[in-house]
Amino acid sequence: MQHKMIEGYRLSPQQNHLWLLQDQDKMLPFKVQFALLIEGNFEQKILEMALQNVVDSHEILRTTFPGLPGMTIPLQVVVERSTLSIDYYDLKNLAPQAQEAEINAVFNSVSQLPLDVVQGTLLHVYAIALSPHKQVWIVCLPAMNADTSTVGNLVRVIGRAYTSCLRGEELNEEFIQYADFAEWQNELLESEETKTGREYWRKQDVSAALNLKLPFEKVSPLHTKFKPKHLQITINQDLVVGLEELAHTYDTSISVVLLACWQVLLWRLTGEENIIVASAFEGRKYEELEQALGLFAKYLPLACHLNETAQFSEIIKQVRETFQDVYKWQEYFTWEIAQDQTEKPLFFPLSFEFEERPEPYWVDGVSFSILHQYVCFDRFNVKLSCIQQQDTISAEFHYNSTVLDEKTVNRLATQFQTLLESAINHPETAIAQLEILNEQARHQLLIKFNQTQTNYSPVRCIHHWFEQQATISPDSIAVIFEDQQITYAALNKQANKIAHYLQQLGVAPEVQVGLFVERSLELIVGLIGILKAGGAYLPLDPVLPTEGLTFRLQDAQATVVLTQQHLVKRLPESGVRVICLDADEGTIATENYDNPVSTVTAENLAYVLFTSGSTGKPKGVAVEHRQLFNYLNAIIETLDLSGCTSFATVSTFAADLGNTTIFASLCTGGCLHIVSQERAANPEALADYFRRYPIDCLKIVPSHLAALLTCSHPKQILPRQRLILGGEACSWHLIEEIRKFAPECRMFNHYGPTETTVGTLTYSIQPEEIGQRSQTVPIGRAIANAQVYLLDSYLQPVPIGVPGELYIGGAGVARGYLNRPDLTTQRFIVNPFNQEQESTLLYKTGDLARYLPDGTIEFIG
Structure with a gap:
């Protein structure tokens, strides 16, 4: 053979x-x-x-x-x-x-x-x-x-x-x-005499380069197809002149300045301090190779260490020095050396090349000139190719279309040109403060994404809205707790009696009344009674230790507390007037049942909620009627709750999570089901309750719902029409589980700190959506009359896809922290983007988020 x-x-x-x-x-x-x-x-x-x-x-x-x-x-x-x-x-x-x-x-x-x-x-x-x-x-x-x-x-x-x-x-x-060159290079890399060159590359950690990812790279298999496309921009002639002057000032080449700009942009988009870009080297540094034909070039990693205080001029110098080092050792790089550091596919995701396109070549009256060309000898996710031809420079953004889409790369090209102009004009400026957003992009982020203006007038207090509903549907069931229930007319009358009683005790606008009551009908009666008296309710969780109760009551300067007889012994002996809604029922019953009159306005306090502080000291968030009024209007409209007739609340009243269903139900004529703490924690018991009392709308924390779905009949846990998830990040896995049991139920993710009144952003989860574009379920867009900004440490908007701190403005921003002017000033800042004559505030949430391409916001943490 x-x-x-x-x-x-x-x-x-x-x-x-x-x-x-x-x-x-x-x-x-x-x-x-x-x-x-x-x-x-x-x-x-x-x-x-x-x-x-x-x-x-x-x-x-x-x-x-x-x-x-x-x-x-x-x-x-x-x-x-x-x-x-x-x-x-x-x-x-x-x-x-x-x-x-x-x-x-x-x-x-x-x-x-x-x-x-x-x-x-x-x-x-x-x-x-x-x-x-x-x-x-x-x-x-x-x-x-x-x-x-x-x-x-x-x-x-x-x-x-x-x-x-x-x-x-x-x-x-x-x-x-x-072939002779190839053999020479192979022998060179095997020779002991070139060990120094190989050691140079072994000391370079290229793993950071292989892990670099731009925002919105598509989730794809490790060995995804390589389908390159490109788009081109022409750099403005004035910028070309500026480039030449800048390169001359810092004794370097135009290509180094462009590479420095590219690395700064990648740093701004990824947040990685060590940016490694693979730069193309011709591989012809010896004179006898200059005119040779063949694949001599290679992409070699150039590392750049960046931080927000570094000036662009310093980055130019750093890139120039690194470029000179790599040029010196270019023939000694091999991918075998890089393989020792990673098991990932062997190509650099982010690349750069600079090419001086040759002038027309003339011989014997014939000219040869290159119109355009396509060269691809290595793989990439994005490659910036800058081409100088005579006095023009164009920038071509080559990209793998299976990893990035055209819109993302278009944004990238615009950001590069904006950053280049900013860097040329301000080379001594810190790179974190250079502009990467043009006016159109800024307008989109600051204005277009925040066009939420809606007229909800006249603005009124929440209890007046409830009173109107009680007139419309007096005989409808307003609240159910276990085997007890109360109609709208009865609830209004009982709340009126409490209100009159409280007014005799001095309760008036801006006076806070403690509400130390377990989940029950009395809780809702007391809450509405406090509002009707003109005061603000201060919910106190029955599980709070005495120390916590004492602090809240003293900080709020509360002189009256509504409670239940069995909880009285839990209250501190602080000199407050204690009213037992059950034991004092006879006294309260003698009061007038007509709607009371008070001087309260929408600018007065509606409630104060204490949230845990980072130092362990809780802080009271002061929310006014007008903020609650706007939230309630917006959420009824956004979630389309008008068709829901039964609502359930399964969370503590000491937080505002349940305010969505409580007030939406009571102001639209729905029936509010108050679920006891014991039942809410028992999957089987809650499923049995919802079987007997089918619910249209439920708001719940995702982890709480996940635990409840472990019951034997998970379908019974879920509402018929609207499921509102909030309080923490929500996984797509949970959404898939919910869909299996309640495919017809519309789901919403809802986000917002207490300081901006219950919730500010909502996201409608589409029936077939499975999370291709985000790690967790997005938190959506701002509700009516709210503005949301994602900002960097300099209070400048971050680009689409880049994490920024979430700031919230608009009609839902609370008054501030109770008796904490220092903290209020720190977290409630003047809105730098306000276009109105009257000054407005932004709340600094401390949360990180990013914009998805359509303006939807994804929560990061």
Whole structure:
């Protein structure tokens, strides 16, 4: 049995790397293609003869890459003779505009054709005749055989060969053959004498580069397809002049300034302090290699360490020094060294290259000039290619379309140009303060995403809204607690009696009344009674220790507490007037049951809720009627609650989570189910209750709901119409679980700190949504008359996709912290984006979030 043999040369490290990157699509994305404009009194046959001579004299243009079964890496084999492949197009009869369109169409069509690097013809030419003295060649080569510098070198050598052929002379030039270079480089990397160079690269930690991710990279498999696309912008001429001046000032090149700007932008978008970008190096630093053809170039990692206080000028200097180091050691980098640090796919996600496009090349009255080109010899997620041609610079953003979409890359291009202008004009400015958002982007983030203006007038107190509802539906059941229930008329009358009683005790606007009551009918009666008296209710959780109760009552300067007989002994002996809603029922019953009159307005306090402080000392959040009024209107409208007839609250009244269902129910004529603490914690007991009393609308914390869904009949836990999730981040896994049991129920994620009145953002979870675009369920957009801003540490808006601190403004911002002017000033700041004459406040939440492309907000933590 005869064994097939191949005689050839080892691949160069560059070719070896590229071969391992290829998909099983005949190297489709990895190619070198350019459109060459040829003008003048040329002779077609001489041109083609010149091209054939160039192919004959340069082995790399005749090199294929066959292998044998079992071989992972092929050999490079030089074919003795390679016949030219030329396709002809005659466009002489078309108008110039039509000719240009056809050239572009052919260029794009050719770019999609596979190249056979194993046994096919390597160099393909498509000759397009435009006139007797003008034609365009579209030339295509595999990237295994060429790189960016090959294009210019090939054009020049074709021109010189044309002159030689025209004069009947031999092309008398000495060329470095690529196979010889490949062998030299392989031996170099194996030599003990080059150990120092290899050690330089072993000390460079490239793992950070391989983990860099831009915002909104698509969730995709590790070995996703590589489908490159690109978009191009032209850098403003004034910026080009500024670039040249800046490069001169800091004794460096334009390419270094552009690379520094690219790294600063990537830092601003990722937040990573160590930004590693793979920069293209020609691989021709020796004079004898300058005019050589073949894949000499490689992308090498350039690390840049950034922090928000560093000036752009300092980054330029850092990049310049790193670039010089890498240039010195460029031939010693191999991916085998990088493999020691990572098991991820071996390519750098973020890349950069700078190319000086050659001037038209003239020989014997014929000019050769490159119209445009496509070069891809390595993989990337995003590559910035800056091309200087005469006095213009264009920036091409090449991207893997399976990882990033066109809109994201468009934003990236705009941000780069904005940052470049800012950096050129202010090189001594800290990089964190350079602009990356143009006016259009700022308007979108600050204005367009916050167009929530809605007129809810006249603004009134919440208890007046309830009184109106009690008139509309007096005989409807207002509240149910276990086996007790009360109608709207009865609830209104009982609350009125308490209100009259409290007014006799001095309760009036701005007076806080403690509400120390377990979940019951009495709790709702007392709450509404306090509001009707003109006071503000102060909910006190029955599980609070005495110390906590004492602090809250003293801080609120509460002189009256509504409670129940069995809780009295829990109250501190602080001199407050204690009224037992059960034991003192007889006394209260003698009071007037008509709606009381008070001087309370929407600008007065409605309630004070104490939240836990970071130092352990709770702080009281003071919320006014107008804030609660706006919230209630907005949430009824946004969640479309008007069709719900039964609501349930399963959380503590000492927090505002339940205010959504409590007030929405009582102000729209619904029936409010107050679930006891014991039942709310027992999945089976709650499922049994909801079976007997089906619920339309439920608001609950996601982790609480997840625990309840472990019951034997999880479907019974879920409401029929609206499920509102809030209080913590919500996972997509929970949403999938809910869908299994209640596919018809509309789900909403709801976010907002107590300081901005219950909730400020809502997100409607769509029926088929499974979380492709976010890690957790988004928190959505601002409700009516609320504004939401994501800002950096300088109170400037962050770009879409970049984490920023969440600030909330608008009608829901609370008055501030009770008796804490220092903390109020710290967390409630003047709104720097206010366009109204009257000053408004923003609440600094301390939470991180980011914008999704459509303006929806995703909570981060």
